[in-house]
Amino acid sequence: MDRTIYREIKATPALWQLGGLMIAFILAALWSVWTVEHHGHVITGMNNQIVWGLPHVFAIFLIVAASGALNVASIASVFGQKAYKPMARFSSLLAITLLVGGLAVVVLDLGRPDRLIVAMTTYNFSSIFAWNVLLYNGFIVIVGGYLVLQMMRKVDARWVKAAGVIAFVWRLALTTGTGSIFGWLVARPGYDAAIMAPLFIAMSFAFGLAVFLLVLMALFRLSDRMIGDAILIRLGRLLGIFAAAVLYFTAVQHLTNLYATEHGGVEWFILKDGGIFTALFWIVQVMIGGLAPMALVFLNPSRSSTMLASTLVVIGGIAQVYVIVIGGQAYPLDIFPGFEVVEGFNEGVVNTYTPSFYEILLGLGGVAIALFAAGLGAKVLRVLPTNLSDANVPGDS
Numbered sequence: 001m002d003r004t005i006y007r008e009i010k011a012t013p014a015l016w017q018l019g020g021l022m023i024a025f026i027l028a029a030l031w032s033v034w035t036v037e038h039h040g041h042v043i044t045g046m047n048n049q050i051v052w053g054l055p056h057v058f059a060i061f062l063i064v065a066a067s068g069a070l071n072v073a074s075i076a077s078v079f080g081q082k083a084y085k086p087m088a089r090f091s092s093l094l095a096i097t098l099l100v101g102g103l104a105v106v107v108l109d110l111g112r113p114d115r116l117i118v119a120m121t122t123y124n125f126s127s128i129f130a131w132n133v134l135l136y137n138g139f140i141v142i143v144g145g146y147l148v149l150q151m152m153r154k155v156d157a158r159w160v161k162a163a164g165v166i167a168f169v170w171r172l173a174l175t176t177g178t179g180s181i182f183g184w185l186v187a188r189p190g191y192d193a194a195i196m197a198p199l200f201i202a203m204s205f206a207f208g209l210a211v212f213l214l215v216l217m218a219l220f221r222l223s224d225r226m227i228g229d230a231i232l233i234r235l236g237r238l239l240g241i242f243a244a245a246v247l248y249f250t251a252v253q254h255l256t257n258l259y260a261t262e263h264g265g266v267e268w269f270i271l272k273d274g275g276i277f278t279a280l281f282w283i284v285q286v287m288i289g290g291l292a293p294m295a296l297v298f299l300n301p302s303r304s305s306t307m308l309a310s311t312l313v314v315i316g317g318i319a320q321v322y323v324i325v326i327g328g329q330a331y332p333l334d335i336f337p338g339f340e341v342v343e344g345f346n347e348g349v350v351n352t353y354t355p356s357f358y359e360i361l362l363g364l365g366g367v368a369i370a371l372f373a374a375g376l377g378a379k380v381l382r383v384l385p386t387n388l389s390d391a392n393v394p395g396d397s
Helices: 013-039 054-069 071-077 082-108 113-121 128-151 157-183 196-222 229-259 261-273 276-299 303-330 357-380
Strands: none
Touching: 013 082, 013 196, 013 357, 054 071, 054 082, 054 128, 054 157, 054 196, 054 303, 054 357, 071 082, 071 128, 071 157, 071 196, 082 128, 082 196, 082 357, 113 128, 128 157, 157 196, 196 229, 196 303, 196 357, 229 261, 229 276, 229 303, 261 276, 261 303, 276 303
């Protein structure tokens, strides 16, 4: 086995074309921001009942995936699995860029991006949102330092492991904070559940690893570098385990809510009578994003199965976040529990929402920012190994 050599990727014509496409999406997102800021949110599908729209779905998916993209680095440093070490640097870089892309969507969706200054300078610690501002900024700083230590030529391995442990604990706290945004929102029956925190942690493991695999395979192919089947199959099986964990916690969430009388209405809405939300839950989230990837990686393990499973997990993940975020708002609020409201505004009515073209562009722009930054980082930093063939991947310790 040869020594692992890290090199910047070469700017091939295919990479230039992909980079140009990402820039086009970013410019389209900026145009969308300008248009929405000029005309107001009235031109979007959001309203005074559904205030978190499709951009928030993309933002939450990217933020959750950012934590999970650190999977490979954590397994290498914290748990001492040498087979994952050659990919640890890029794992850290992708985690940072995914978080930046997700936060960019949130900032641009504020209507006035300068409001971010208020969020950064004024903290209300009785709000989980204030906690998350610190968790997100801390994640970028800690993982950035972790990446620098990994790239240093002469550094004690104990320092790298210590940084990896800190990053691992922080990423768990970050995802717990993101899940708690919904878990602690007691006003909406679709959100109010303590299981949201561990569910989001499981989602981060699956979504982040799926995105990592897709981006890694794409960069290796576009830069004419070799990656072996053994490591991809191994990562694919790990993805299948994470997908199973997501299904498990999802089942616990819904079974718990069905047992609680106060959540029975919203549960039947999501599971049976919710129209598009029911279809997204059973067909896209459970079948396409959960059961199908598990069948692919366990029954027919191969390079192509891993790539297809990763794609399906991403599709199912976006559907799952959509059902949680939009479906939870679509179900009517119970303003006066135990009483019937005879006259009121929009009382007991299922709220409708249709994403606008501007929201789609804004969400895709956040994805483009994350991918462009990851590719640019791989171009200027030595984070990718030149060879990940089966013969060049170290065994476990």
